Amino acid sequence: MAHRPDGIALRHLRTLFHVGPTGDLTDGQLLERFIEGRGEAAELAFAAIVDRHGPLVLRACRAVLRDEHDAQDAFQATFLVLSRKARSLWVRDSIGPWLLAVSRRAARCARATRERRREVEREAPATDDRLIAAAGPGAEAPDPDLGLDLAEILLEEVDRLPGRHRDPVVLCDLQGLTLEQAARRLGCPVGTVKSRLSRARGRLRDRLARRGLAPEGRPGAAIVAAGGPRAPVPPSLSRSTIGLAMQSASKGVAAGPSIPAAVALIAQGASSAMIHAQIAQLVIPSIVLVLAAGAGWGASGNGRLPAGPPPADGPEAQAEGGGGAGGVLLLEVGPGTPAVSVSARGNLEASEVVEIRSPLDMPTTLASIIPEGTRVEAGELVCELDPAPLLDRLEWLKHSNIRNRGTLAAAKNRMGLAEIKLEEYLEADYPNQLKTVEGEIKLARSELERDQDRMEWSDEMLELGYISTAQNLGHKTDLEKARFNLEQAERKLEVLEDFTKPRRVKELQAAIDEARDRVLELEESLKGSEEAERRVRTQIERCSVSSPGKGMVVYASESSPGGKAVVIEEDAEVDGGQLIVRIIDLDRPMRVVVQAPESHVDRLKPGQRARIRVDAFPDATFEGKVIEVAPRPDPGLFSRHGVKVYLTPVELDEPSPMLRPGMTAEARIRVSGPTDAIRIPSKALLRHDGKAYAAVRLPGGGFEWREVAIAPGVGRPYVEVEGGVGPGDLLVVDPIDLLRGGSGAGDPVGGDPGGR
Structure with missing residues (x-):
């Protein structure tokens, strides 16, 4: 296609006629017209993309490559990749960040190709006249400084930013758009763009400082200064790039009659690099999850299970052989019984908790938040809300x-x-x-x-x-x-x-x-x-939320099976008045809120002593006392489990730095102390028609069944005896074993004694 000197003006007129005003079209709309259009309409749509983002791509290529010819080759290769992958791209707002990433990879491919070529030239014999003649007296010497300069490092850090932070930097700092223009491109309010741009610049400044670089002013200004002024793309380069892209869209990236081999090679390398980057983004998190799951399996398979509960204090039991019983376990009845305890499980909670909610009356996002588990002092900054x-x-x-x-x-x-x-x-x-x-x-x-x-x-x-x-x-x-x-x-x-x-x-x-x-x-x-x-x-001033007291930060993240999961993290959305974090005072003793079943709740009273074991520390025990007993069952737990339980907080006597809220624990609440009453295990009795029977060992051998009178109000694992057996009697701990073994004791009621 022949181009006259005024070809650029004519192209703009043709664009206005075939495509319309491109200033109001988004990149996605231009790309769609390039894909769906044919002939001149598609070419003009692609030309509008080149005109809009060409300066950004060329400046990025120049930041990596010092040779102008190499930079132009990388520039052409970038738009070749775009024309080839246009149908597989989904552009929500601006394609500039994607082109920036491709241009960086294309420039690196071009630099690697140049270095390989120079390595071959250095290894060639110095006496080869053909090489000397090809190099010529004015040939460029190898660049002694092939390391990364500031501009390339900045582009690398920009590419590593999250999408919502990278887009404003590319549009405002690299492409020179105003906040209003960037907001129209991104489809969001100006205040949001301004806030995200500020946070992105802060992240860039921190990352550059960690790498030993500290650019003055805006990081984007350093990129512009290093890459050169925002000059337009040379018309000849723009025309040739558009022509190559139109040919590439129909024939592929491979070198053709009019596509230089160097440009096609760089485009192939950039495409491969983009594919590898996408694969890494998909595979690496999966590998991490698999490794984490494997570590969890290994820990659960190789770790030792916590020891079971210790044997209950009580009268000693002894094995008795002979007598045709085949060996039964006997228990000697004696005065005095151990304390009776009620066991219940629950979760640790802090005794002193301060809730921090969003002070705003409208939804926003968390601009920053202190890591969970951090200990803070009164007045220390906890989180910042996006004021946009x-x-x-x-x-x-x-x-x-x-x-x-x-x-x-x-x-x-x-x-x-x-x-x-x-x-x-x-x-x-x-x-x-x-x-x-x-x-x-x-x-x-x-x-x-x-x-x-x-x-x-x-x-x-x-x-x-x-x-x-x-x-x-x-x-x-x-x-x-x-x-x-x-x-x-x-x-x-x-x-x-x-x-x-x-x-x-x-x-x-x-x-x-x-x-x-x-x-x-x-x-x-x-x-x-x-x-x-x-x-x-006032709410803008309150966007910086400080801790009202000292303690540990715990996120208010919650997961509900039937509702919306609440995740507290940076850039997460929070509603007005939503609970964000809890400040837990670890200097005060913690408490475990146990779920006491209704069968035991009548025996629980405030002030009763308890011994607590935490699942995370099976070898440690803690002492505490009951604070209160809920007057009514918890409706949520009843609806989920179908069992009525009463929430009973048990406060520990002393604070412990090893405990954390949410840990699972068991509390053994002592409901009665040692007494002189006679108590025997419930399993030593057989029940039939409302009566209880015990098998007693006779002095001369053999066993007899005695009806036992049981005092009301005492349940398992012990029952209090009012008559039938007395101190010194030897009881069979499990009478079922006696019946099965045919000891001659017979049936206590002339038949099956029934269940226990």
């Missing part, structure tokens, strides 16, 4: 208040004008109208008196014959007219006093009242909006 939504709201409120103040001032002026109009009417217009009507009445009366005198004279002259009858009738008509004029003037005065004045006064007063109501309405509206502005300013 509040800044946008504040900007809107400021403009709204300016408009409201102007509207209020205009309403007050209108109210003042209405008051002036009323005063003007009462003190000027009405008096003038009154004087005019009174003057008309006075004039009408004067004319009536004159016409009456004339009428008297006319009647006399008519009798004397000096005037005609017609003249006399004319004088009479004038008299009637004067009377009518006087009546009209007097009527006008009545209308003015009785109707015109009251109506006009009420109209003007109504206008004043309406203006006053409007002023009051605007004042209330302005007062509310100014109060809202003050609240927003």
Whole structure:
């Protein structure tokens, strides 16, 4: 395709005709038109992408490559990859970050190719005339400094940023867009772009500092300074790149008649590098998960299970052989029994917990948060909320208040004008109208008196014959007219006093009242909006949340099987008033909230001593006491498990640095101390028809069944005996063994004694 010197202007005109104004089109729309279009329409859409992002790509290539020809080859290879992969890309807002990543990989491929070529040239014999002739006297010497410079390191760190932070840096710092333009490209508020850009610059500055670099000013400014000014792409390079891309889109990346082999090789290398990077992003997290799971399996398989509960204190039991019993376990009854305990499990909680909630009344994101488990002091910063939504709201409120103040001032002026109009009417217009009507009445009366005198004279002259009858009738008509004029003037005065004045006064007063109501309405509206502005300013100041006291930070993350999981992390969304963290005072003793079943709750009382074992530390024991017993069962646990349990907090006597909230523990609550009453294990009894029987060893050998009277109110594992057996009797611990072994004791009731 032949291009005239004014080809760029003609291309812009063709773009306007075939594609339309490209300034309002997103990168995704341009890419879609390139994919779906044909011929010149597709070429012009791709040309618009090159014009928009070409300076960024060329500057990135120049930051890595010092040779201009190599940088242009990498530039062309980048857009070759774009044309080839256009159908597989999903562009939400801007394709600039993706092109930046491809251009970096293309530039590295070009640099690696150049270094391999130079290595071959250095290894060639120095006496080869052909190589010397090819190099020439002006050939470029190998670059002694092949290390990374500041610009390349900056581009690498920009590429490593998360997407929401990388996009504003690319658009604003690298492509020179304003915040408003970047916000339109990204489809989000200006305040959000500003906040993300600030956080991204902070991350870049920290990462560069860790690498021993500290650019002055914005990190993006250092990139621009190192990569050169934001100059447009040379027209010849742009035209050749567009032509190669159109050929590549139809034939692939392989070198063709018009695609240089070096450019095609760089494009293939960049494509492979992008594929490897995607595979690494997918595979490495999976490997980490597998290794973590393997470590967990190994720990669970090789670790020792915690020892079971110690044997309960009680009368000693001994094995008894012979007697045809085949060996049974005997228990000697004696006075005095050990303490009775109730075991229940639960989770550790802190005795002193301070909840920190979002101080905002609208959703936002967590800009930063201190790591979980960190110990903080009072006043120390815990988290920062993204103020971008509040800044946008504040900007809107400021403009709204300016408009409201102007509207209020205009309403007050209108109210003042209405008051002036009323005063003007009462003190000027009405008096003038009154004087005019009174003057008309006075004039009408004067004319009536004159016409009456004339009428008297006319009647006399008519009798004397000096005037005609017609003249006399004319004088009479004038008299009637004067009377009518006087009546009209007097009527006008009545209308003015009785109707015109009251109506006009009420109209003007109504206008004043309406203006006053409007002023009051605007004042209330302005007062509310100014109060809202003050609240927003206060909330912006509260975006930095500090700890009210000292303790350990615990995230308020929760997972609900039937609801929405709450995850507390950086960049997570939080609602207004949502619980973010809990500050736990570890200097105070912790407590375990056990779930006591309803069968034991009547035996629990505040102040009872307890011994606590934590699953994480099976060899350690802690002492504590019952704080309170819930008056009613927990409804949540009942609905989930179908068992009524009563939450019972047991507080430890001393704080321990090894304990953490959420650990599972078991509390053995001592419900009664040692007594002199006779108690035997429940399993030593057989029950039938509401009666209990025990097998007693006789002094001469053999066994007999005795009915045992049991005291009420004491359950397993011991029962209190009121009669039937006494101290010194040897009881069979498990009478079922005696029946199975055929010891000759027989059945206690002449048949099957039934269940226990």
